[in-house]
C-alpha cells in the first residue's frame with residue numbers, strides 16, 4: 356500500500372451538505388497543486404443531514420487519500436479534530452473548517468511556514484467576513500483572553516486553519532481531556548510557533564453551527580481549560596469587599612458614637628446587598644464551571660464514540676479484527 360503521506364488535513368464536519376462538494380473540489384485541487392503527498396481526514400460529528408452519505412462518496416472517489424471517521428453522535432468540533440489527530444499519518448498536520456471560510460488555497464502558505472522550521476503555525480483572519488455581532492464578540496473575547504492568559508500568544512483564536520507538527524499533534528492526542536481548545540493546547544506544547552495572515556470568506560452556504568449560547572459555552576471551555584484566573588479574580592474581589600466592609604463597619608460605629616444611630620438609607624443598603632448577591636452567585640457559577648469539568652474528567656467516560664472509520668483496506672482489516680474481537684467479548688459477557 357502507499358506510504359505515509361507528508362501532509363494530513365483534519366476537518367470536522369457537522370451538517371455541511373451544502374459545502375462538501377465544493378470543499379472536495381477546491382481542497383483536492385489546491386493540494387494536488389502543492390505536489391506533495393497528502394491525506395484528508397474528515398470526521399462526521401453527528402450530522403443529521405446528508406453529510407454522512409456525501410463523505411462516504413468522497414472516500415469512494417479517492418480511497419487512498421480520503422479517510423472518514425463517523426462519530427456516534429455530536430461530540431463537538433474539537434473532539435472531531437482530536438479523533439482525526441489520533442489517526443493522522445502525515446508529518447505536517449493542518450486543521451480547517453469544512454465551510455470554506457478559510458480558503459484551502461492558503462494551505463501552501465502554512466506548509467511553507469512549517470518548512471521554515473516552525474512547529475505550530477497559527478493564523479489570523481485578514482479582512483474577516485462575519486456578522487457584526489460575531490466580530491464584536493470576537494474582538495472583546497480576544498482582548499479579554501489576551502489579558503487573562505498572556506502566555507497564549509495569538510492574535511485571533513477563532514481561525515481554525517492552522518498547522519502543527521506531528522510531534523505536537525501526538526502530544527495533543529495523548530492528553531485525553533474531554534473539553535479542550537486545540538489552538539491553545541498546541542501553544543502550550545509549542546517551542547517555535549509563528550503566525551501568518553490568511554484570507555477569510557463568508558460562509559458560502561449552509562449555516563453556522565454556533566449560536567450565541569454555544570459560543571459562550573465554547574469560551575468557558577477555553578478560559579477554564581487554560582487558566583484559573585477567574586477563580587483568582589474572585590479571591591481578589593472577596594478580599595477587596597471584605598476590606599471595604601470592614602472600613603464601612605468602623606465608619607458606622609464611629610458615626611453612631613459621634614452623630615447617633617441612622618435609619619435612613621434602607622434602599623441603598625438593599626442595592627448594595629443585591630449587588631453583592633449577584634457577585635456571589637456569579638462566583639458560585641464560576642466555581643461550578645471548574646467542578647463540572649473536573650467531574651467530567653473523573654468519570655472517565657470516552658470523550659467520543661466512533662461508529663466506524665472508512666480508510667484504506669490495510670487499516671480496515673486491522674481495526675475490523677479488533678472490532679470483532681471486542682464484539683465477541685461483549686456478547687460473551689452479556690450472554
Ligand code: UDP
Pocket residue numbers: 366367368369370371400429430431432435451452453454456562563564565
Ligand atoms: N462543527 C463540528 N461539530 C459541531 C459544530 C461545528 O464538527 O458541533 C464543525 C463545522 O462543521 C465546521 C467547523 O466545526 O467545519 C466550524 O463550525 P461553524 O462553521 O459552524 O462555526 P463558525 O465558523 O460559525 O465559528
Ligand code: MG
Pocket residue numbers: 452454456558563
Ligand atoms: Mg464557519
